[in-house]
Amino acid sequence: MQISVWEKESFYAPKDVIIVGSGLVGLWCAWYLKKNDPTLSVAIVDRGIIPTGASTRNAGFACFGSVTELVEDATRFGEDNMLQLVEMRYKGLQRIQKVFKSAAIDFDGCGGYELFTGNDRWQKEELDHETDRLNKLLHDITGKKKTFKQANKKIGKLGLHHVTHLIENKLEGYLHSGKLCQALLQAVHSMGVTVLNAIEISGFEKINDHVELYTNQFIHLRTSKLLICTNAFARQLLPTLDIVPARGQVLVTSPIEHLPLKGTFHFDAGYYYFRNLGNRVLLGGARNKAFEEETTTELTITNTIQQELEHFLKTYILPGYEYQITDRWSGIMGMGNEKLPIVKEVSPNVFCAVRMSGMGVALAPIIGEQVAMLMK
CATH class of the missing domain: 3.50.50.60 (FAD/NAD(P)-binding domain)
Known part of the structure; x- marks a missing residue:
């Protein structure tokens, strides 16, 4: 032509x-x-x-890192690099809110959480120590004395199961990608x-x-x-x-009447992540269960990860509920050394x-x- x-x-x-x-x-x-x-x-x-x-094709999180993710990043890449990234992410989220009205992008500063289970390697004393240390390091970035706070009293209110500890970050939120x-x-x-x-x-x-x-x-x-x-x-x-590709798989449930879940949630250093999508649950991640399989640019889903996500959903988020999985997809992230x-x-x-x-x-x-x- x-x-x-x-x-x-x-x-x-x-x-x-x-x-x-x-x-x-x-x-x-x-x-x-x-x-x-x-x-x-x-x-x-x-x-x-x-x-x-x-x-x-992501989960629509407006976040800048959970406690265990930031601790892991500081260990792997150095504390200065970790703080530089947190500052860039935090400023980026503020910039989005400045340029676009919340209603236009469904932005909600709902707050976020990191959950821990009895099977977790983190002990309460170590977790409290790292939370206090991060709060001091992040003070100049967020302007808050306590960016991260213990929120165990909210475990039941949010409808979470088999969760022993909960850390809250009120500066997080979600949006419509x-x-x-x-x-x-x-x-x-x-x-x-x-x-x-x-x-x-x-x-x-x-x-x-x-x-x-x-x-x-x-x-x-x-x-x-x-x-x-x-x-x-x-x-x-x-x-x-x-650059190394990393596939992130996601699923979404059907609407659930009186869903108590509200906010963004992180688990296992950010490898699992979920949120409410109105009265539905969106859950993604678990690529650490099959790193080699998920190091790909193929925009497909796999039984390995989807079954793991469904197991996580039934165990920690929606045990006893009736629902269907209405949507499944994947996106490709860019990682590296x-x-x-x-x-x-x-x-x-x-x-x-x-x-x-x-x-x-x-x-x-x-x-x-x-x-x-x-x-x-």
Whole structure:
């Protein structure tokens, strides 16, 4: 098929910046690039019909890390890196609330919890010590003396079973990931950003003063600067990056009358996570039960993980309830040997903003701001 002169001079015209990936990071990057310089011509290109990967296939958490997750991160990656990540996530969540009205994205600052069971390795004394230590470390970030508080009295009220300890974080919440992406798409459209869907970038080449992008369609695209925001899939274009895909599987129940559960919940250093979705329960995670199997970019579900999630649901959240599983899906997160995102110029005029480590909702606004400064 031939393209018309109208298409060539509008949709497919050379751009100042082309962003590959229309997920949350790509959208926030476009938003900040246009906010900082409205004269820039910016296009976002995505191989999907809508943003996929993880941005619209997550659990809709607005969180910045549970106690055991942050303790584990400090041990693995260093305390300074852990605190840097928490600050970025916390500021990102504040930025979302500043830019978008809560009703537009179903944001609810409902508070979050981490639960512990009798089978947990954590002893109460150790847990109290780590909670106190984190509260002191996080004071300058959140402005709260106690970001995390013991909340054992709420175990019964929330309808949890076989739970021995509960830690509350009132600064967490949840939102609607799809509506957040839609709101960002509408915002960047209004700023003049071109969004091209169902176009896969198969490769790129620096030619003189521009970057040529090769696609699976009948066109080549041309840009002065290229920004890759495909997170877990970034190695398809940048094979040397330290990125490992990690599949996160999710299920949702049918409506449950008088559901006592309200908030976001974390278990086992964040490997399990659940929340109420109105009067339904959304539960995800358990990839630590099959790490090798879940190190994939395949957007499918497996019996291994789904059965584990159903067992967890019946044991700790909904024993004795009648319900059906109405929805199941998976998303692909971008992990690596480090947890800090990769935001850098890879080669002249080629940039990347990837590896959100399962926290793209919170990190994306801050990453977008960093990228806009880097590409200035």
